Amino acid sequence: xxxxxxxxxxxxxxxxxxxxxxxxxxxxxxxxxxxxxxxxxxxxxxxxxxxxxxxxxxxxxxxxxxxxxxxxxxxxxxxxxxxxxxxxxxxxxxxxxxxxxxxxxxxxxxxxxxxxxxxxxxxxxxxxxxxxxxxxxxxxxxxxxxxxxxxxxxxxxxxxxx
Numbered sequence: 001x002x003x004x005x006x007x008x009x010x011x012x013x014x015x016x017x018x019x020x021x022x023x024x025x026x027x028x029x030x031x032x033x034x035x036x037x038x039x040x041x042x043x044x045x046x047x048x049x050x051x052x053x054x055x056x057x058x059x060x061x062x063x064x065x066x067x068x069x070x071x072x073x074x075x076x077x078x079x080x081x082x083x084x085x086x087x088x089x090x091x092x093x094x095x096x097x098x099x100x101x102x103x104x105x106x107x108x109x110x111x112x113x114x115x116x117x118x119x120x121x122x123x124x125x126x127x128x129x130x131x132x133x134x135x136x137x138x139x140x141x142x143x144x145x146x147x148x149x150x151x152x153x154x155x156x157x158x159x160x161x162x
Contacts, residue, residue: 010071011042011049018051018069021097029100030154031056032067045083048072053093055080069093074142077150088142089150095140099151102139106132106158113161122161129159 001009018040023029025036032054035041041052049071057064057080064080067089075096076085090096110128113121132155136143143151 007049011051014049014051014069014071015040015042018053018093021094022053023097023100029054029104032065043083045070045078045085050078052078067096069096087148087150088146090140091142092140095143098139099136099143102135103132103151103154103158110158125161126159129155132158 019037022037023034025034025039027034033056034054035052043050043052045068050068052066052068054067055064056066062081065077065086066080068076068078068085070076074091075089075093077087077089078085090099106128110124111121113125133144136151136155143149144155146152147156
């Protein structure tokens with residue numbers, strides 16, 4: 001089989017995997033809008049094939065970010081214009097979507113502090129953060145492996161009542 005044929009097989013497999021876990025088109029998570037199955041686009045990043053699953057386009061100039069599922073390395077936030085990874089999210093797309101669903105449930109079920117003096121509200125957020133970190137680690141230990149990872153930052157901000 002030719003190199004082009006192997007790449008085509010790899011990208012088709014990656015697309016099948018992504019489509020199996022893709023949220024409904026137009027689903028918004030944070031600032032990312034998930035694409036419809038027919039709108040997914042592919043490319044190469046660091047010599048690796050990827051599928052773009054969600055976008056955060058800032059303006060008409062092509063600036064913004066997207067969520068990229070790389071063939072071997074997992075899910076990353078990537079720069080739209082440069083098509084380079086800027087932040088690690090999860091080891092695979094199915095784990096990313098499981099964590100996303102879990103995060104949204106906890107966010108919905110944990111009221112934000114009502115004011116800067118709402119100590120009970122901050123305590124609830126901190127407790128929920130600790131439980132969420134444990135649950136995320138059970139789904140994908142790599143998702144929180146660095147304090148600067150996508151999920152580490154979101155969960156820390158949640159725990160701080162932001």
